[in-house]
């Protein structure tokens with residue numbers, strides 16, 4: 186994970202700033218960065234999960250997973266997808282630019298960056314958003330005779346859109362932020378809302394063409410006519426009735442869509458390479474000692490060519506098992 190101290194991000198402009206690097210924020214960042222948007226995730230480093238004893242209900246971890254490893258995996262994933270992950274707290278988000286069509290984000294460490302879009306994924310404490318819409322964003326309730334103010338979980342709609350153009354909220358999201366896997370799903374969903382709006386601003390009509398599908402496709406998906414650009418152009422035109430752009434622009438968008446479709450293709454050989462790389466990235470997060478005890482050192486070394494495991498075994502030869 187290349188988590189920086191924030192100084193690298195000074196005065197930079199991003200397509201997307203994600204505030205909060207828990208399950209919702211990291212998941213949102215994975216989607217926007219993989220699409221190709223320049224994305225930074227600011228995280229002050231105190232996920233609600235820090236209070237969870239052990240995570241046993243996140244799909245994909247049959248033995249559950251400890252919180253530290255889970256959060257490292259989530260941030261490493263955001264980093265691998267292309268996000269910059271910055272360990273810093275956002276203090277304020279304000280409108281910026283002549284038409285007030287972008288945002289300025291100030292952090293606790295004194296950094297200042299600008300962005301076209303902001304995704305809030307902080308679960309608690311939305312005070313940093315107040316300059317954008319004041320009291321409208323908050324609700325008050327009484328507890329023990331005292332009035333408390335909270336960011337209104339219904340300020341954003343179910344898709345994360347807010348009354349502030351370009352601001353999306355993934356968390357808090359009412360019932361969707363109370364379990365980690367649901368919060369991750371909501372982060373992805375809100376990122377897809379943002380991407381659909383980004384693509385509509387590019388000229389793509391609402392619906393199938395504006396919606397972004399982050400799918401990788403094997404050889405079988407490009408068999409027959411679908412292996413030809415002509416078939417993908419036809420598919421584009423089948424959904425482009427409502428396009429509100431001139432023919433030249435439509436043609437550019439069509440070719441770009443076909444390029445993107447072919448970019449999703451992964452051959453058997455590439456899938457094999459991705460599988461090995463995926464296992465290697467996962468193994469980086471595992472404690473080599475417990476891994477060796479579980480399956481034996483030779484099995485580990487056969488499966489993973491990992492220098493850290495070799496170093497460990499050389500340093501502690503007694504740990505080798507048959």
Ligand SMILES: Cc1cc2nc3c(=O)[nH]c(=O)nc-3n(C[C@H](O)[C@H](O)[C@H](O)COP(=O)(O)OP(=O)(O)OC[C@H]3O[C@@H](n4cnc5c(N)ncnc54)[C@H](O)[C@@H]3O)c2cc1C
Pocket residue numbers: 204205206207208209210227228229230231232233234235236237238239240241242243273274275276306307308309310313355356362363364365366368369
């Ligand atoms: C005691 C307890 C036990 C739990 N156990 C489970 C469980 O077993 N299984 C389960 O699925 N869920 C569990 N949860 C719920 C789980 O923690 C949440 O569903 C999940 O963490 C929500 O993810 P999130 O990304 O929305 O918010 P968070 O994980 O809280 O992430 C928000 C992130 O934003 C950061 N942040 C906040 N403000 C700023 C700012 N201004 N600038 C920069 N960063 C900021 C925070 O530091 C944090 O890292 C538990 C929660 C608690 C309290």
